[in-house]
Amino acid sequence: MAEARQPEQRKGLTAIDAAMALIVVLLLVQIWLLTTTLETFLAGYKETALPAAIVSGLIFAACIGLYLFIERIDVERRQR
Amino acid sequence: MSPFRRPSAEPLWRDEFSVFSDDERYVSRRQFAKFLVLASLGMFVGNLWILVRSWFTRQPVYPTIIIARADEIPVGGVKVFAYPRPNDQCILVRTATAEYVAYSQKCTHLSCAVFYSAQHGRLECPCHNGAFSVHDGSVLQGPPPRALPRVVLERRGDQLLAVGMHIQAEGQRG
Numbered sequence: 001m002a003e004a005r006q007p008e009q010r011k012g013l014t015a016i017d018a019a020m021a022l023i024v025v026l027l028l029v030q031i032w033l034l035t036t037t038l039e040t041f042l043a044g045y046k047e048t049a050l051p052a053a054i055v056s057g058l059i060f061a062a063c064i065g066l067y068l069f070i071e072r073i074d075v076e077r078r079q080r
Numbered sequence: 081m082s083p084f085r086r087p088s089a090e091p092l093w094r095d096e097f098s099v100f101s102d103d104e105r106y107v108s109r110r111q112f113a114k115f116l117v118l119a120s121l122g123m124f125v126g127n128l129w130i131l132v133r134s135w136f137t138r139q140p141v142y143p144t145i146i147i148a149r150a151d152e153i154p155v156g157g158v159k160v161f162a163y164p165r166p167n168d169q170c171i172l173v174r175t176a177t178a179e180y181v182a183y184s185q186k187c188t189h190l191s192c193a194v195f196y197s198a199q200h201g202r203l204e205c206p207c208h209n210g211a212f213s214v215h216d217g218s219v220l221q222g223p224p225p226r227a228l229p230r231v232v233l234e235r236r237g238d239q240l241l242a243v244g245m246h247i248q249a250e251g252q253r254g
Binding site for chain 2: 019044059064
């Protein structure tokens with residue numbers, strides 16, 4: 001019984017790891033976005049601030065979505 | 081003895097040795113993902129802060145002020161003055177008989193005061209060996225990401241006046 005459960009759990013773990021890797025990639029993009037926006041703002045350009053904030057917000061929303069996905073998978077796999 | 085506590089139906093206090101140091105340091109995937117999402121929130125807040133700053137930062141007003149007499153500085157000489165506010169140090173350089181340039185003295189890297197190196201014919205930052213062109217303020221070497229803000233000069237008779245500032249966004253290397 002426990003052996004039959006293992007592939008399912010492994011699949012769940014792979015999905016969780018993939019989601020976490022995606023969060024890390026999104027976070028790196030967000031860090032780059034923040035440094036670039038700050039750099040252009042200090043250089044006197046203000047036009048980039050709004051689109052950068054919108055994109056950063058979308059990335060944050062995507063991160064929350066991925067986190068909820070991780071939670072759901074985790075709970076599902078634990079319940080089985 | 082394992083530093084992790086094995087799953088057990090027994091309460092923790094009944095264990096012979098009830099402290100599991102590795103358990104306290106253990107970070108689960110879910111916890112780690114939570115940290116990452118919090119970091120993402122931090123980045124978003126940072127971007128929002130820049131947005132708010134860009135909305136509420138007013139365009140600076142540049143007064144017209146006399147900064148020096150034209151014959152006051154020899155060729156290759158410099159004069160430090162404050163513009164546009166009393167705490168904004170700028171440096172005026174006489175590069176040729178009838179050629180004057182002025183820049184903000186704050187290095188665009190970490191705000192150290194730049195000085196004119198007559199030997200190299202450029203503005204240099206002593207903190208991290210950054211160098212700027214004396215002709216246009218562009219970055220020649222080192223870590224500064226942007227060119228030096230240039231003070232717009234005007235000559236009226238014998239007097240040199242600062243009338244504005246030109247912030248050069250390009251960090252192009254010379």
